[in-house]
Amino acid sequence: xxxxxxxVVDVRKRFGDVVAxxxxxxxxxxxxxxxxxxxNGAGKSTLMHVVSGLLSADGGGMRLQGAEVRWRSADEARSxxxxxxxxxxxxxxxxxxxxxxALARQVLGMVAPASLDADVRRLAAERGIDVGDPRRCVEELxxxxxxxxxxxxxxxxVPALLILDEPTAVxxxxxxxxxxxxLRELASQxxxxxxxxxxLAEVFAIADRVSVLRRGALVASGPASGFxxxxxxREMVGDQAVDTAGTSAVPPGPERLRARGxxxxxxxxxxxxxxVDLEVRGGEIVVVAGVEGNGQQELQSLLSGVRxxxxxxxxxxxxxxxxxxxxxRDAGLAIVPADRRRDGLVAEMPLWENLLxxxxxxxxxxxxxxxxxxxxxxxxxPRLEAFSVRPADPDLPAGAxxxxxxxxxxxxxxxxxxxxxxxxxxxxxxxxxxVATRAVHARLRDLARRGAAVLVLSTDLDEVEALAGRVxxxxxxxxxxxxxxxxxxxxxxxxxxxxxxxx
Amino acid sequence: MLESFLAAGLLLATPILLAALxxxxxxxxxxxxxxxxxMMLTGAFVAAVVAEMSADATWGxxxxxxxxxxxxxxxxxxxxxxxxxxxxxxxxxxxxxxGGTGALYRALYGTTGAALVLPTLPALPLPxxxxxxxxxxxxxxxxxxxxxxxxxxxxLAFLFRRTGLGLRLRAIGDHxxxxxxxxxxxxxxxxxxxxxxxxxxxxxxxxxxLAATNTFVEGVTAGRGFVALAVVVFGxxxxxxxxxxxxxxxxxxxxxxxxxxxSVAVPHQVALMLxxxxxxxxxxxxxxxxxxxxxxxxxDTDA
Numbered sequence: 001x002x003x004x005x006x007x008v009v010d011v012r013k014r015f016g017d018v019v020a021x022x023x024x025x026x027x028x029x030x031x032x033x034x035x036x037x038x039x040n041g042a043g044k045s046t047l048m049h050v051v052s053g054l055l056s057a058d059g060g061g062m063r064l065q066g067a068e069v070r071w072r073s074a075d076e077a078r079s080x081x082x083x084x085x086x087x088x089x090x091x092x093x094x095x096x097x098x099x100x101x102a103l104a105r106q107v108l109g110m111v112a113p114a115s116l117d118a119d120v121r122r123l124a125a126e127r128g129i130d131v132g133d134p135r136r137c138v139e140e141l142x143x144x145x146x147x148x149x150x151x152x153x154x155x156x157x158v159p160a161l162l163i164l165d166e167p168t169a170v171x172x173x174x175x176x177x178x179x180x181x182x183l184r185e186l187a188s189q190x191x192x193x194x195x196x197x198x199x200l201a202e203v204f205a206i207a208d209r210v211s212v213l214r215r216g217a218l219v220a221s222g223p224a225s226g227f228x229x230x231x232x233x234r235e236m237v238g239d240q241a242v243d244t245a246g247t248s249a250v251p252p253g254p255e256r257l258r259a260r261g262x263x264x265x266x267x268x269x270x271x272x273x274x275x276v277d278l279e280v281r282g283g284e285i286v287v288v289a290g291v292e293g294n295g296q297q298e299l300q301s302l303l304s305g306v307r308x309x310x311x312x313x314x315x316x317x318x319x320x321x322x323x324x325x326x327x328x329r330d331a332g333l334a335i336v337p338a339d340r341r342r343d344g345l346v347a348e349m350p351l352w353e354n355l356l357x358x359x360x361x362x363x364x365x366x367x368x369x370x371x372x373x374x375x376x377x378x379x380x381x382p383r384l385e386a387f388s389v390r391p392a393d394p395d396l397p398a399g400a401x402x403x404x405x406x407x408x409x410x411x412x413x414x415x416x417x418x419x420x421x422x423x424x425x426x427x428x429x430x431x432x433x434x435v436a437t438r439a440v441h442a443r444l445r446d447l448a449r450r451g452a453a454v455l456v457l458s459t460d461l462d463e464v465e466a467l468a469g470r471v472x473x474x475x476x477x478x479x480x481x482x483x484x485x486x487x488x489x490x491x492x493x494x495x496x497x498x499x500x501x502x503x
Numbered sequence: 504m505l506e507s508f509l510a511a512g513l514l515l516a517t518p519i520l521l522a523a524l525x526x527x528x529x530x531x532x533x534x535x536x537x538x539x540x541x542m543m544l545t546g547a548f549v550a551a552v553v554a555e556m557s558a559d560a561t562w563g564x565x566x567x568x569x570x571x572x573x574x575x576x577x578x579x580x581x582x583x584x585x586x587x588x589x590x591x592x593x594x595x596x597x598x599x600x601x602g603g604t605g606a607l608y609r610a611l612y613g614t615t616g617a618a619l620v621l622p623t624l625p626a627l628p629l630p631x632x633x634x635x636x637x638x639x640x641x642x643x644x645x646x647x648x649x650x651x652x653x654x655x656x657x658x659l660a661f662l663f664r665r666t667g668l669g670l671r672l673r674a675i676g677d678h679x680x681x682x683x684x685x686x687x688x689x690x691x692x693x694x695x696x697x698x699x700x701x702x703x704x705x706x707x708x709x710x711x712x713l714a715a716t717n718t719f720v721e722g723v724t725a726g727r728g729f730v731a732l733a734v735v736v737f738g739x740x741x742x743x744x745x746x747x748x749x750x751x752x753x754x755x756x757x758x759x760x761x762x763x764x765x766s767v768a769v770p771h772q773v774a775l776m777l778x779x780x781x782x783x784x785x786x787x788x789x790x791x792x793x794x795x796x797x798x799x800x801x802x803d804t805d806a
Binding site: 103107108112 | 682
């Protein structure tokens with residue numbers, strides 16, 4: 001029997017005028033981990049959706065274990081042995097682990113909790129995936145645990161091919177390690193695995209074989225050992241210039257952001273922040289590293305003046321007390337929130353209206369008190385172009401943009417102003433590809449060079465490394481000591497996981 | 504005296520109970536049907552007309568249920584097939600039912616003001632029930648729909664907690680995309696539960712005209728469909744909570760009749776208001792975590 005589990009031949013897919021896949025070939029073998037690498041919009045997800053039956057291709061074919069197949073539904077692909085772990089978990093948060101797995105097993109009739117639990121324990125033991133107590137509600141689980149449940153769900157029937165869509169995006173470094181160990185174990189049992197990613201480091205950490213997509217076309221494919229970091233980056237990005245400018249040190253200026261004794265206790269008694277002190281000077285970039293849920297959200301709310309009265313501590317910008325979000329804005333503070341869809345923009349509004357959502361801009365834009373849409377729309381275009389928002393059509397609703405372009409829109413509003421004193425950005429490059437990420441980092445460095453105090457809250461070690469002058473680690477609401485220049489990736493990862501250095 | 508009061512309370516609770524259990528079923532599956540009132544009213548009217556024509560209350564009740572299923576189907580078609588907003592569909596159904604039954608009633612029976620006298624659903628004495636100490640006599644002489652309502656409470660609780668089908672419905676109500684990703688036809692399930700909820704609301708209306716009031720007047724449901732909606736919310740989307748809310752409403756309603764009969768010096772408008780006020784007050788006061796289905800009312804059917 002041939003080792004080739006899946007063979008994709010010349011698959012083509014268009015969405016309107018856009019060619020999403022342009023004759024892509026792909027081959028996955030038994031027991032092999034295949035990394036599918038590419039920028040946002042390169043066609044990785046489209047290809048995986050075709051393979052898993054969520055989309056149908058316009059042309060080309062597929063063979064699964066030698067037999068020609070053409071999916072009419074995702075269900076068909078699943079029963080044929082293709083399992084997919086989605087980037088956004090498909091678990092019902094209000095149900096227990098057992099109940100979620102019962103759903104996956106298509107149980108219809110009577111279910112007794114005890115027997116469901118026993119089934120889960122047996123399945124977990126057989127597949128070698130620890131999901132803990134099956135009686136726990138999914139929403140109580142950590143993201144890493146949820147992912148294991150999701151993987152176990154995909155392995156209810158041993159699949160011929162397991163696809164994971166950006167599985168590491170939400171994990172801590174130690175969870176990534178656990179996941180990779182698990183994937184290797186599954187591969188050694190004979191499963192073919194595709195891991196979709198845009199992180200180069202992961203290719204070398206886990207993959208046996210790598211295929212690179214660029215603008216819907218397969219540009220490189222082969223054993224991972226045949227590539228190095230630079231050659232893969234070049235294949236992925238093509239001839240676009242990649243800005244790799246390092247930090248050019250600027251002598252730090254005066255202190256611009258100062259926070260003292262920040263405390264936050266939520267209504268149910270959970271301590272969100274436990275006495276955080278922080279200062280950032282002009283010209284400096286400080287990165288607060290930490291896994292989500294350790295106080296980032298709270299820290300951002302307090303520093304930006306969104307919450308003040310009901311929690312402890314004081315925030316000063318340029319020596320002035322920040323008592324409200326309006327104070328913060330007046331003091332020249334820019335905020336790039338973690339959840340751009342929820343906190344950063346209004347999806348229904350056109351781009352030009354989203355660009356106006358800052359208060360000073362509204363005053364300047366409408367001195368007579370009313371807005372002329374056509375005029376605003378015209379004025380918005382150059383700013384959209386300056387931040388590479390695509391398409392730069394000011395009348396398009398923000399919700400119509402891709403995730404990366406929505407982020408650029410938020411950046412265009414927040415950072416495209418003069419007189420910024422402090423920039424607070426939470427995971428500013430989440431979901432952005434390599435080129436966009438580097439552009440954002442370059443812009444943050446540029447702002448620092450021009451005298452702003454830049455504070456970045458990040459969960460991504462690559463980002464921490466790329467940006468930081470100073471690094472602090474936020475763990476369970478406490479800010480660990482701010483290090484000097486030497487940024488040790490492993491040490492930061494350990495502290496993010498709370499392993500040591502809880503000083 | 505106490506027994507007849509409790510029996511009346513249980514009878515008056517039944518329309519609320521049936522309608523609210525139907526609503527509970529669709530809401531757990533993620534559909535917000537504010538058209539319960541209209542479904543109930545349609546059921547009440549059709550039940551009255553068929554019972555009057557056939558001189559048989561049982562045929563009336565069955566026709567009322569069928570009419571409710573029909574209105575449920577109308578909701579499903581507009582909201583799930585055409586994709587119209589569920590609130591708008593529900594509101595339209597309420598208005599349509601109020602106007603439609605009113606016009607048809609006048610066309611059929613004129614505007615003489617003479618009340619329609621309808622056959623009554625017969626008592627269905629179940630063997631053994633009367634022997635239960637305490638509540639036996641209250642339960643013994645009820646009509647069949649009362650038993651249907653009471654039996655549905657544990658049945659729905661069992662469905663949601665102890666069957667795979669119940670898990671599917673809850674999954675669809677909480678995370679339709681997850682359910683769709685497992686290959687479940689989200690829209691199909693929603694359509695089926697809507698038809699069932701329509702049938703239950705129709706039965707609720709039939710109980711009202713054929714057992715509780717024995718007549719039909721325009722707008723006879725008088726907001727009971729909305730009480731059913733409230734009972735689902737404050738009953739925390741649990742069958743037992745729904746039963747409790749419906750019983751409070753029924754008992755206070757029975758009490759209100761007693762007050763009026765005893766000529767207590769309360770304006771009758773206040774007396775009529777009492778069941779609604781007390782039900783809401785009790786439901787609001789009961790502590791507990793709200794547990795609304797996460798994707799309630801979302802038109803994201805996905806599959």
